[in-house]
Amino acid sequence: PMEYPLTYAIVQIILVIPIIIAGHRFYSVGFKAIIQRSPNMDSLIAMGTSAAILYSLYSVYQISSGNFGAVEDLYFETAGVIITLILLGKYLEAVSKGKTSEAIKKLMGLAPKTAVVIRDGVEIETPIDEVEIDDVILVKPGGKIPVDGVVIEGNTAIDESMLTGESMPIDKKSGDMVYAASINKNGMIQFRATKIGGDTALAQIIKLVEDAQGSKAPIAQLADIVSSYFVPTVFVIAVLAFAGWYFTGHSFVFAMTIFISILVIACPCALGLATPTAIMVGTGKGAEYGILIKGGEALETTHLINTIVFDKTGTITEGKPEVTDIVTTAGVDRDWLLQIAASAEKGSEHPLGEAIVRGAEKESLEILTIDTFKAIPGYGIEVEVDGSRLLLGNRKMMDQNSISLTTLEAESDRLAEEGKTPMYIAMNGQLSGIIAVADVVKASSKAAIAKLHGMGIEVAMITGDNKRTAAAIARLVGIDRVLAEVLPQDKSNEVKKLQSEGRKVAMVGDGINDAPALVQADIGIAIGSGTDVAMESADIVLMRSDLMDVPTAIKLSKSTIRNIKQNLVWAFGYNVAGIPIAAGLLYLFGGPLLNPIFAAAAMSLSSVSVLTNALRLKGFKP
Numbered sequence: 001p002m003e004y005p006l007t008y009a010i011v012q013i014i015l016v017i018p019i020i021i022a023g024h025r026f027y028s029v030g031f032k033a034i035i036q037r038s039p040n041m042d043s044l045i046a047m048g049t050s051a052a053i054l055y056s057l058y059s060v061y062q063i064s065s066g067n068f069g070a071v072e073d074l075y076f077e078t079a080g081v082i083i084t085l086i087l088l089g090k091y092l093e094a095v096s097k098g099k100t101s102e103a104i105k106k107l108m109g110l111a112p113k114t115a116v117v118i119r120d121g122v123e124i125e126t127p128i129d130e131v132e133i134d135d136v137i138l139v140k141p142g143g144k145i146p147v148d149g150v151v152i153e154g155n156t157a158i159d160e161s162m163l164t165g166e167s168m169p170i171d172k173k174s175g176d177m178v179y180a181a182s183i184n185k186n187g188m189i190q191f192r193a194t195k196i197g198g199d200t201a202l203a204q205i206i207k208l209v210e211d212a213q214g215s216k217a218p219i220a221q222l223a224d225i226v227s228s229y230f231v232p233t234v235f236v237i238a239v240l241a242f243a244g245w246y247f248t249g250h251s252f253v254f255a256m257t258i259f260i261s262i263l264v265i266a267c268p269c270a271l272g273l274a275t276p277t278a279i280m281v282g283t284g285k286g287a288e289y290g291i292l293i294k295g296g297e298a299l300e301t302t303h304l305i306n307t308i309v310f311d312k313t314g315t316i317t318e319g320k321p322e323v324t325d326i327v328t329t330a331g332v333d334r335d336w337l338l339q340i341a342a343s344a345e346k347g348s349e350h351p352l353g354e355a356i357v358r359g360a361e362k363e364s365l366e367i368l369t370i371d372t373f374k375a376i377p378g379y380g381i382e383v384e385v386d387g388s389r390l391l392l393g394n395r396k397m398m399d400q401n402s403i404s405l406t407t408l409e410a411e412s413d414r415l416a417e418e419g420k421t422p423m424y425i426a427m428n429g430q431l432s433g434i435i436a437v438a439d440v441v442k443a444s445s446k447a448a449i450a451k452l453h454g455m456g457i458e459v460a461m462i463t464g465d466n467k468r469t470a471a472a473i474a475r476l477v478g479i480d481r482v483l484a485e486v487l488p489q490d491k492s493n494e495v496k497k498l499q500s501e502g503r504k505v506a507m508v509g510d511g512i513n514d515a516p517a518l519v520q521a522d523i524g525i526a527i528g529s530g531t532d533v534a535m536e537s538a539d540i541v542l543m544r545s546d547l548m549d550v551p552t553a554i555k556l557s558k559s560t561i562r563n564i565k566q567n568l569v570w571a572f573g574y575n576v577a578g579i580p581i582a583a584g585l586l587y588l589f590g591g592p593l594l595n596p597i598f599a600a601a602a603m604s605l606s607s608v609s610v611l612t613n614a615l616r617l618k619g620f621k622p
Contacts, residue, residue, distance in 0.1 A: 005071040009060045012076035016053070023049075023083035039231040045086060047235065048263030049079040052596065055256050073253045075260070078596045082264055085604040110181035111202055115146035118190065135193045139184045147180050148195035156187030226572075230266075234579065238262040241583040260596040261582035266575055270606040274567030277614035282560035285620050290528070290543035291553050298539035302523050302557035304504045308452060308550065309483070309495060309517070311509035312463035312470065315527055316477060316547070317439035319351055319510070323359035324420055327411045328433035335365060337433045341425050343368035344383040344392050348375060352421060353392075355437045378464055378487035380423070391426040395466060396485070398424050398431070408434055419472030421465050446477045448547035453478070455551060458503075462486055462494055462517070491517040508550060525550060552622040563617055567610045574606045 020027075023045075030046030033039050052075035062070035116138045117126045123138060128146055131137070136152065139145055145158070157169035160182045169185045172178060178191055180200040197203065238259050246255035279296045286293045293299050310316050326334050342360030345353035346367055360367065371384040379400065380393015391401055395412075398405055403426045405412060412434055415422045420436040449459050460481035463470050470484035483494050491507075495517050498505045507514070507521035515537040518524030526538035527545045542549045587593045 005063045005068045006060075008071060009056075009063055009074055009076075012056075012074055013060070016076040016080040019080040019083050020049075020053075023087055026083065026086070038228060039235070040228075041231070043231055044234060044263045044266060045082070048260050048596070049082055051256065051263070052076075052079040052082075052260050075256075075596070078260065082596060085601055088604060110144075111200075112144040112146045112181070116140075129197070131193055131196050133193055133196060136190055137193055138188070138190050139178075140188050141184060141186050143184050145178045145180055145182045145184060145191075147193045147197075148200045149178055149191040149193045151176050151178060151189050151191045154187055154189035156189050157185040159183040159185055230575070234262065234266040237579060237583065238266075245584060254593075257593065257596065258582070258584050261594050262579060264596050265578040265582040265594070265603055270567070270571035270574060270603075270610040273607055273610045273614070274571050275564050277611055278560050278563045278567060278617060281614050281617040282556060282563075282620075285617060286553065286556055289549065289552060289556075289622065290546075291549050291556065292541040292543060293553070293556075294539050294541075298523060299557055299560055301504070302506070302540070302554055303561045305457065305506045305523055305554060307458045307460065307498055307503040308506045308508060309460045309462050309498065309521070310449075310479075310547075311491075311507075311514050311517075312461055312465065312473060313351055313439060314510040315508055316445045316461060316473065316479075317441050319439065321351055321355040321421070321437045321439040323355055323435060324438045325415055325436035326433065327408060327415075327436070329407055329431055332432045334433075335363070337425060338363065338435065339365040339368065340385065340390065340427075340432075341392055341423075341435055343370055343385055344373075344381060344390050346370070347373045348381055350375075351439075352423060352437050353381070356423070356435055359435075388428050392423060394464070394485075395422075395424065398426060401426070401429070403429060403431055405431060407431060413468065416466055416468030417472060419469055419476060421469050441473065441476055442547060444547045448550055449478050451548070451551040452554075453480075455554065457554070460498070462491055492520040495520045506550075508547070510545075525553070548622075555622065556620060559617060559620055563614060567613055570613065571606065571610055574602075578602065 026042045026045045027050070030040070030042035030044070033043050034047075055073065056075045056079070059070040059073040062073075111128065113128055114125050115128055115131050115135075117124050117131060118136045118138055131147055137146060137149065141156070151172050151174050153174065155171070155173045158172050158178055159169045160179060172189065177194075178189070180195075180202045195201070198207070241262055242255045242259040245258050246252060275296070279299060282299055283293050283296075286299075293302075313319050313321075323338070326338055328334055328337050338356070338360050342357045342365065345356045347370070348354070357367070368385055371387075374382045376382065376393070376397065379397040380391065383390050383392075391397060391403070395405065403424075405424065408431065412422045412424075415434065415436040418438075420438040422434045422436050424434055425432045452459050458481065459479050460483055461470065461474050461477075461479045462483040463473075464486060465473075465484055467482070467484040470482045473479075474482045486494055491509075491514065495505055495507055499520075499522070505521045506523040506525055507517045508525040508527070509515075509518055510527035514526075518526060518537040518539075523540065524538040525540045525542060528541055528543040540553055542553075582594050584593060
């Protein structure tokens, strides 16, 4: 350098130009943020390296004027290494993000690229993008279902593990739904396309995970706020340190080294990575277990939950009730009662009504034609059949219509104590009998509730069932609190009452009538086998419909928040410790002066450490 100082300086300029071009984003974003009075991390990098380059250009002028000693004051190399190290950190960040998005990539790769569509009786292999709604699609054994649809011909078993995590194939027949990317195991089927492209269940899952990974948790917004104050504070410290050293007799070069080192080491890049990387890994890990978390806020709030309200039918129970008892009043035939009740319920979509219809079909009873049908949510149904007015519903419906239950009161109480739901049938104002229906409790319900209790969480059950039936189910699964005889429209009010007690409430449900309560709750958790409305209203969707995934979701949330806090402590701690060293604290006591290059290396190391810590979440186990 001392032999050919000007050549040496020009070579450095030539070498640093491509690096500055590669890092141009730091300057455009950083200086724009300063102009808008909201300086950020890029502002620190832009100011630090610009100061180094501008001072180096002044030194080049000095060299060209004959002051060859100014060759010692060139900082092009420092600026180049700083930008290179930070770009390396960004690259490692991108690689980490790529790894956390593996769940999405796997899902995207599941869908087949073509479908065999039957048009005018001819089988045509069609690109997936050209499949239309109502197209009839043929899938042979071993083939993948290309889009969502409803089976119109054939029987088979379908492997839906990619959607639900459930390893056992599910039997499908005419009228059943099939989903894109699931695998047809053993039979040939034809189905009619109902959802294509971005509307399929698979596409919706991919969108959910992508949206969640791109979202910010409130704790991340806190980091942004802190950064907005942190950056100007650092700049002030850097200016004061520069002035302090320069005006106490040290050289301009020495003071400039301090100034650049402070700006570089204080860059809170690790702070910017602390939250998003943990959220990306956390939501990706959730997707691996069939737990779809719709955003950083949901992931963060879940760890605060201390009360969980479960809907009964279809959530705690299988949602496939069966007729268990038929009790008639004097002179009423048992088969006639089941037949007339099934005829009335034929138009109903309520699971209890469907159970009565299935019960009649099992006994090969003819379903009669009804004249009028009226569903009264939360009460039952009212129909006209053979010129007679028939009421079928719960105790509240009978009370509302002044129908005496005295003759079957004891039977009704016994059935309710056994956890069965008694449904009363009245013909022309007189009680005709009771049909009791019971729902099977899901295998995972008791274990999931026990695990939640072990985590210190109170569990409640909400249902439209009478208090005795609800209490029997609650005893069976170990639930603390029962909210029985709740009308669909009142479920959200019950959640609101719990919240008014200062509780953080999660609602777990599967039906349309659960949607308002799912929205009202601090966290809404929908069962994947439930309705589209419930899943849209929820913050978390359990694709496996397994209640053990509820404690898993809470545990994952706690692990993620713990990881974020560790990252934030590391990032802040690093900056707090690094700034005094960069300002020359060690030098004051006879130690070395921190070179800006080492400051950049240390800053990048901090970012990599945060990323590495976030990636530890990939080892999460339920």
